[in-house]
Amino acid sequence: MFVFRKGGLIIITRDLEVWFITGSQELYGKEVLKKVEENSKKLVDALNDAISTPVKIAWKPVLKDADQIKKVIDEANSSKVCIGLIAWMHTFSPAKMWIAGLKSLEKPFLHFHTQFEQKIPWNTIDMDYMNTNQSAHGGREFGFISARLELKRKVIAGHWSDSKVISKLEDWIRAALGWNEAHTLKVARLGDNMRDVAVTEGNKVDAQIDFGYEVHGFAVGDYIEGYFKQVKRSEAEELVNRYLEEYPIKKSTVSEEVFQASIREAARIEIALRRFLEKGGFKAFTTTFQDLHGMRQLPGIAVQRLMRDGYGFGGEGDWKSAALVRIMKVMAEGIDIGTSFIEDYIYHFEPGNIKELGSHMLEVCESIADGTPSLEVHPLSIGGKEPPARLVFNAKEGPAVQACIVEFGDRFRMIVNELEVVKQHEDMPKLPVARALWVPKPDLATAATAWILAGGAHHSSMSYTVTAEQLEDLSDMFGIEIVVIDDKTDIAEFKKELRYNEVYYKLKKL
Template sequence: MFNLKSFEVWFVTGSQHLYGEETLRQVDEHSQIIADALNNSSAIPVKIVFKPVVKTPDEIWSVCKAANNTPNCVGVITWMHTFSPAKMWIRGLNALQLPILHLHTQFNRNIPFDTIDMDFMNLNQSAHGDREFGHIMTKMRLNRKVVVGHWQDTEVHDKINAWARVAVGRYQMQHLKVVRFGDNMRQVAVTDGDKVSAEMKFGFSVNTHAVGDLVQVINQITDAEIERLIQEYEDTYALMPSLLKNGERRSSLVEAARIEAGLKAFLTDGGYGAYTNTFEDLHGMRQLPGIGSQRMMAAGYGYGGEGDWKTSAMVHVMKLMASGMKGGNTFMEDYTYHFDPENAMVLGSHMLEICPSIATGTVNCEVHPLGIGGKEDPVRLVFNAASGPALNVSLVDLGNRFRLIVNEVEAVEVTESFPKLPTARALWKPQPDMKVGLEAWILAGGAHHTVYSQNLTVEYLENLAEMLDIELVVIDKATTIRGLKNELKINEVFYK
């Protein structure tokens, strides 16, 4: 879906001229070894690029400016092998516009008790060199990720992986174009928001095209393109009999394929990575995109229903962050509740647009009435979501700031057949429990639309919030309503 190795993270080591050329030669050599090891780690998906050791304010400023100006450089890993006086870093850190991961490590894992001498001590000063560096970033109020441990440890690689994937997501967010086909669903609050403030904060642009512009592209799709897509449907999904060749509803599948091909062409030609539409604005379209939107998400595009451009952008960014990981990310909606005291849970679904990347078992291709929108019956993919830990993520506009809300959930196996509900279906239990999880979500102002993720953890979203410098509210096993209310009050003061 995405090639994360096309993105770079620079490995920059700090020292100074105090120690002499031999020590600096060893610092450079050790730094190269660490950078190469991280670059070759199967756990780290981006390219780690070694940079020569920096020893002066000018060298630091130059490497920071060069990182800013290098296409596809998404962040910088810093490490102080020796003591690097932190005043040297002020100008460079002020100039740096990329996320920083401060790796608090040292070249040797263990102390060589029998041979350690002052030469070794002069060379291996990370224990206090990194503290000097950490102090200046705290004094400068700089958000950064701090990872502690030996550079060969699996846990260290895993944390760098989580940070690097998010750095790629942030980079992509700054270059993302979201297209809205028509406007938001009328009278709805949470799907709307300040698109100018969003572009100022996140970098992604949100602009509108009339549905007629999309229809014009859809109407230009050739029969050959339609046949190719239909063959792909037949090879990939279990089609209901009426959609098979010579079936009575085959024309619905042909139109669905035409719409998908038109969507793909419009998004590709316009350089868009995400889009929205709404059933209230389908002028010129015969059916609401169902399978088309589902498959566009499966291909990596962001989608948000009813004009929800914030969720659309987040779907795309989170798919990029999770590229290559087991499981999926999708547009989702809390649809209805199961308030059984012994087995309370949420049914997550939507009338059409859930990404099949979260599916388990057979994915069916079906056509049914929608009962909304006033158009022909749309084709959609019908399936059940896999069980296991997951997240619901919502980005909301509070007027004076954006808030990122994350709820840990536990998806359960779907054992019911849902014979009269031809949609994608997920069942989950919110953390810490049904009542507290739902109350906390409502108090935090979470949307009814979310990004549902099977593979990202809270750490990824925490990294993203810090990189973007936005508010983060996490609802997990430790959440209490009293504690959450106090957190929201404190946040209101902090972000006022």
């Protein structure tokens, strides 16, 4: 029997940790070091109470010499639960002690430049207090050696109780979740890329080096023989019943017989895809309508529901998008209000009401839907297959981002555009697909110009949850270029940024 679990892919961060390391030195004596330990424990407890991420901040003993520093960083590198380190200099911690450890660091790294007390105790401050609470002094020493070693890192400065500081810390932790997911991710490609398309191609070896994820190719025929044909009729009927329970039905442009046959076929595809992905340990996948040997319809509702459950997807063999969708879903865990594969499709150039419609043939995640999608079957005017089942809906309103990763031979570039998804006031009765209507920042003309100048793809990952700052943090962890298109974007300055980046990354390769 096929056992279906809604939310079937556990996204998985319950046992993961960010390690909190505190720097000091033996010079200050036992009483000061005891106070440093007490304060750092209290700070970690307060941070764990304040943050909303599904990851625990784990306190580690105060580091006082080079051997202790190297030991804890080596342990972090080899730990499967540690996804990054937060370093705080409570006192002055001579930076030469940190060189060996920091040179071997392999995990994401945050310099937390804060101090325990919020205010200066004007009437009682003395040299003992100064020695114990010299984060301003110690943080600069630590900052120098981090810069001297050219470490990829984020610096957050401010008091640890400040909501803005907490927000930045959460952004970084969510980026670290994405980094960690990339380093365990496997992407399955059913068939090859769509023929003659450029941007969905790329060097998979370079991707594994820079991002950590693996990309594996499979013949569609092997999936058909090994999985699809093994699905029992009773299993498909069981899932069809779930469809009918979960979604309102629109039979639309096909006969009742064709409708029933299509949703049974779609159910078989979903069951087979789930089994194929679970057996191979894949959390992202691609398909293409040009390579469907043995399949009667292009996967539609199956892909939409798999994305809903946390899988990444890319159409037309776009493995970079599949990986990015999965990574962004993990970054959004616990608060995800919608993350999906999407494609720029058509513009609305009405003066004073300029917008863009994003969609795809079938494969848009129902997590971005405004309300419950309808289950529909219609002919697809591309691909030459039978009418596929799909979920049809409008996307909900709200701020969002779209992001893509492209390759230029010598490097990868992430491109991010901030959006405002708006309500769709007009019906589109002859366009039975999932769709999102948005206004890109700062405006459509500027955003489209900048996206095209940067070489942005026509596929992207769209999210109402993941932010541009989180994606900047993620790109820094990967060591890749990023450009952000937002309400401050000016094309002249954007061109300069692209030129400066070109020089920087070419020199970096020398």
